Amino acid sequence: MSKHEVSKPYFPGFTRKSVTFSIDDGNLVLDRKFISIVAPYGIKGTFNLCGNNMTTENREEVIALYRGFEVSNHCAYHPYCLEEEMRERIVEEPFVEENADPDKIYPYAKIPGLYHIHLPKGWRNAAFVDDYLRFAEEGQRTLENVFGVGNIQGFEWPFGKQKSVECYERLIAMGFVYIRIGGNVLDTTGYAIPEDWYNWTFNATGFAIRGQVETYANYPDDGELKFFCIGAHSIDFLHNNNFSDLEFFAQTFGNKPDLYYCAGIYDIFTYCNATKALVITDNFIENPSDRDIYIKVDGEKFIVRSHTKLDLETKTLVFLNI
Numbered sequence: 001m002s003k004h005e006v007s008k009p010y011f012p013g014f015t016r017k018s019v020t021f022s023i024d025d026g027n028l029v030l031d032r033k034f035i036s037i038v039a040p041y042g043i044k045g046t047f048n049l050c051g052n053n054m055t056t057e058n059r060e061e062v063i064a065l066y067r068g069f070e071v072s073n074h075c076a077y078h079p080y081c082l083e084e085e086m087r088e089r090i091v092e093e094p095f096v097e098e099n100a101d102p103d104k105i106y107p108y109a110k111i112p113g114l115y116h117i118h119l120p121k122g123w124r125n126a127a128f129v130d131d132y133l134r135f136a137e138e139g140q141r142t143l144e145n146v147f148g149v150g151n152i153q154g155f156e157w158p159f160g161k162q163k164s165v166e167c168y169e170r171l172i173a174m175g176f177v178y179i180r181i182g183g184n185v186l187d188t189t190g191y192a193i194p195e196d197w198y199n200w201t202f203n204a205t206g207f208a209i210r211g212q213v214e215t216y217a218n219y220p221d222d223g224e225l226k227f228f229c230i231g232a233h234s235i236d237f238l239h240n241n242n243f244s245d246l247e248f249f250a251q252t253f254g255n256k257p258d259l260y261y262c263a264g265i266y267d268i269f270t271y272c273n274a275t276k277a278l279v280i281t282d283n284f285i286e287n288p289s290d291r292d293i294y295i296k297v298d299g300e301k302f303i304v305r306s307h308t309k310l311d312l313e314t315k316t317l318v319f320l321n322i
């Protein structure tokens with residue numbers, strides 16, 4: 001039997017509950033309102049932007065607006081991914097929304113590879129796989145130009161995960177750390193950390209967050225790291241007239257670092273990965289990762305720094321040779 005009782009890892013702050021959001025489409029006006037509500041409470045999260053909305057004119061505004069938050073790639077032009085058999089619906093006619101035929105697919109006049117398609121909620125952008133991936137790449141380059149190379153780690157499918165397996169596999173090959181599938185999904189896993197980072201989704205939605213906030217706040221600590229992520233568009237709160245619910249979310253979880261770890265998606269996911277890399281023996285805890293890990297030994301709190309080893313006998317940290 002081990003001489004020491006080593007807990008399962010905690011998030012920074014020695015809590016097991018993480019809190020975040022994943023907000024789509026980059027509506028500058030309403031993202032600003034969203035941020036004005038959550039920022040005073042120290043809430044963090046991720047804004048998923050479509051690179052084509054970035055211009056040289058709004059560059060500084062956009063950088064200032066999203067400072068302190070994660071930004072992710074929601075694909076330039078926000079396209080639906082067209083199936084090959086849909087090519088027969090393409091017509092070489094100018095697109096005029098008022099009298100366009102919803103069974104037809106119309107090319108954009110000025111953007112090669114982009115089409116207009118009629119989806120249940122109206123006319124939307126679309127592209128075949130090769131162009132879809134080109135737009136994903138284009139979005140990535142634009143966002144990296146604005147926010148810095150290495151700062152765009154995720155991708156969120158516009159319209160949720162698309163059918164094309166080829167598209168999915170080629171997106172993964174582009175090197176994203178995570179890919180969100182999307183959808184109005186509520187928690188079904190006891191707020192577990194998503195297992196598959198290429199098929200994860202949020203577990204709370206804007207239209208009904210109040211009840212979900214209360215459920216998560218009261219959720220007991222079962223020893224596992226937890227995840228609470230609102231998925232929405234900032235405009236949803238306008239449509240649902242429930243910015244007060246967003247405030248409730250921020251008030252409940254924000255500015256309580258010993259109860260809730262507020263961070264962006266990439267931060268939370270990579271922290272969880274780092275906890276899995278810990279090497280725990282009877283004599284030491286070794287942390288080979290780039291993240292400091294929060295853990296308890298015999299009930300006492302320890303931060304096992306990145307690339308160090310905690311000696312359980314002397315309770316001191318030793319730097320690893322790297």
Ligand SMILES: [Zn+2]
Nearest residue numbers: 024025158159
């Ligand atoms: Zn979207």
